[in-house]
Amino acid sequence: MKKIKYICLLVFTISFAACDDRLEIDPPFAEDAESFFNTQEDYERALIGAYDLLQTSYLNNWIGEIASDNAIAGGESVNDSRGLHQIDEMTHGGVNDELRNVLRFNYAGITRVNYMFEFRDKIDFEGKDVLYAEAAFLRAYYYFQLVKYFGDIPLIVDRRLGIEEAVSIDRTPKEQVYAQIEADLQVASEVLEWTNSVKGRITKGAALALLGKVYLYQDKFTEAATTLDRVINEGPYSTITTTTSEEYTALFSVEQEGNLESVFEIQxxxxxxxxxxxxxxxxxxxxxxxxxxxxxxxxxxxxxxxxxxxxxxxxxxxxxxxxxxxxxxxxxxxxxxxxxxxxxxxxxxxxxxxxxxxxxxxxxxxxxxxxxxxxxxxxxNYRVIRYPDVLLMAAEAHNRKPSANDGLAQDYLNQVRNRVGLSAINVTGQALTEAIWEERRFELSGEGHRFFDLVRTGQASESIEGFQVGKNELFPIPQIEIDLVGGTWEQNPNYN
Structure with missing residues (x-):
């Protein structure tokens, strides 16, 4: 078996032909899975393989906009990437190539991380704790993508699956999946530093920001506020003032990769x-x-x-x-x-x-x-989390937590507005909540967040044409995955 090839195993379909050629640097059959992880270099290479699946996040950039009121599918014809048009029309079902790719690609990333954790104790070397903190973040990110799309999903941690188990595994309640995501991000945020000399590697700020987002998606507003405040008060980030539309657009350019507003970028x-x-x-x-x-x-x-x-x-x-x-x-x-x-x-x-x-x-x-x-x-680069997003998430968390702090929420909201020359907002309570939600649309449009923001805040049915309450909050599990486990999984509610 090719070195690293084993990490390309998918949870359900067992093999994945799309592994990056650049990882296959040894002759075929040079090593099998158990004879890998003999040097620090092996661990580093496995981590690079786990990072590699981040690049499939272009799907989140598409679907998070096309499923919302922000964008339509477009393309050459309605039959070109039909899955995106079905999502646009809210007619998507269990047979949809784009949704199947979301599931496959993210589980491929999880499998690569789990492969590393299975052999965590094989050798010791300096910096191993940092390497595994990055791996924990990656697993949390991939699981977060899956749970926000599909809800209950199989949770596999620190091990690979045999063929028999892979075709009989059950879906795990989303609450347990979220608990694992939180645990991985807590580990990552405790170990990692605020900066990393290697471009694109995960930092403490990325781990805390994603953890704050995970809390927010579960309406854990107190925990979200505390976590996001750390990013704001301890991190190296700050807002960048722009006075023209061209200056604002330039924040997303190659030239400004890793700028002061960048918390987590995919390279x-x-x-x-x-x-x-x-x-x-x-x-x-x-x-x-x-x-x-x-x-x-x-x-x-x-x-x-x-x-x-x-x-x-x-x-x-x-x-x-x-x-x-x-x-x-x-x-x-x-x-x-x-x-x-x-x-x-x-x-x-x-x-x-x-x-x-x-x-x-x-x-x-x-x-x-x-x-x-x-x-x-x-x-x-794809800017997954930017500092304005952190400020707006923190604003929402402080506004919506039981002991609301609307003054701090206003401050965070207005930092986002002031940097683009807009006047301050001074409302409180529900009016402030709605102002923050509206600001998220203005600041984050085109970045893949809109659909999930509408769902988690209960605004989807009034904003998205064709959205059905009790159905479209989740996407359907790909039918082929249900078939592969013998039809034992129930499809998500109200999908045929």
Whole structure:
């Protein structure tokens, strides 16, 4: 068996052909699983393999927007990436390629981490506690993705599954999954430092911020407030003042990766190509090429595939004076009209839907193109958690906890607003809650959070056309996974 190949085993389907070629550095059959982990280098390489599945988070960037009122699926036609169109229309069911990929990719990451934990005690070396703290964070992140999509899911910790167990395992109540996520993040936050000299490695701030988010998703507002306050008061982060939409958009550029507002970024590189047949194999960020302007010819932007198109509802929700509107949403016709030679600029409308708007945070630009097929090799990092998100989560937690501190909640909210030149908000109680929720939409649009924010705050049915209460709070378990365990799992409520 190839070295590291074993870590690509999936929980249910047992084999996964999409392992990164760069991990397979030894001859076939050189080592099996039990003869690995003999050196510190082996552990480091296994950790890199566990990090690798983070790059599939482009799916969260898509689905978290397309399932909400922020965006439509778009694309070449309604049959192009049909799974995204079903999610957009709220007609998705158990047969959906995108949702199956969410489950498979995240469990692949978990399997890689569990493989490491199974052999944790084989040897000792300096820095091992830090390495395993990073691994614990990764497992927590992958499980958090799964539980927020699917609810109850099988919980496997510190071990691999045999074939017989893999086809008979039960779903675990989400409360137990959340408890494991919390435990892993608590370990990570205790061990890790606030900074890491290696770009892209997990830090204490990332662990605490994700832990605070996990608490918030469970309505544990006191715990969320305490945890997020640590990020604000002890961490190295601060807001960045921007005075134009261009300056705001630049916060998401390659040039500003790791800036003072960046708490947790997923790393991408534009130097290695890939193919549409294996998006999990990519080292570049697929989102930007997919979200680019179809057959575009003109300045600043590169051409793309016109997916994940912001809605008019989102654009109109912004105050026109808010620089984040044009920093977040590109009005293509307005942009063309402003150019020197507008008649020379061309683009094509896709048959999958058109709004006239594009995701200006994550869109292909001519000065950020990757190698080869640059639809698939964008070097732009995905900002999973930014400091403004931390401030808004902390604001919500302080506002909604039993002993509410609306004064501090206002301060956190207004730090986000003031840095983009907006006036302070001074309301309290439920009005403040709603102001914070609204601000999350303005600040975080295009980043994959909107659908899950609407669900956890009970606003989804009034905001998302076709959303059914008691059903669409969760996505359906992929039917093929139910079949693989002999049909013993119940599908999530009200999915056929």
């Amino acid at each position: 991408y590189t534009g130097v290695e190509g890939g193919s549409y047949g294996c998006l999990v194999c990519l080292e570049g960020n697929a989102a930007l090429g997919f979200q680019g302007i179809r057959q575009y010819e003109g300045p600043i932007y590169g051409d793309g595939n016109s997916y994940n198109l912001p809605t008019e509802d989102l654009y109109n929700a912004f105050d026109p004076s808010d620089i984040r509107r044009d920093g977040t949403v590109l009005d293509i016709e307005a942009f063309i009209a402003e150019q020197e030679n507008p008649a020379d600029i061309k683009y094509v409308i896709g048959g999958g839907g058109h709004t006239g708007y594009y995701n200006n945070k994550y869109i292909k630009r001519l000065d950020e193109l990757g190698a080869g097929d640059n639809d698939l090799t964008s070097p732009v």
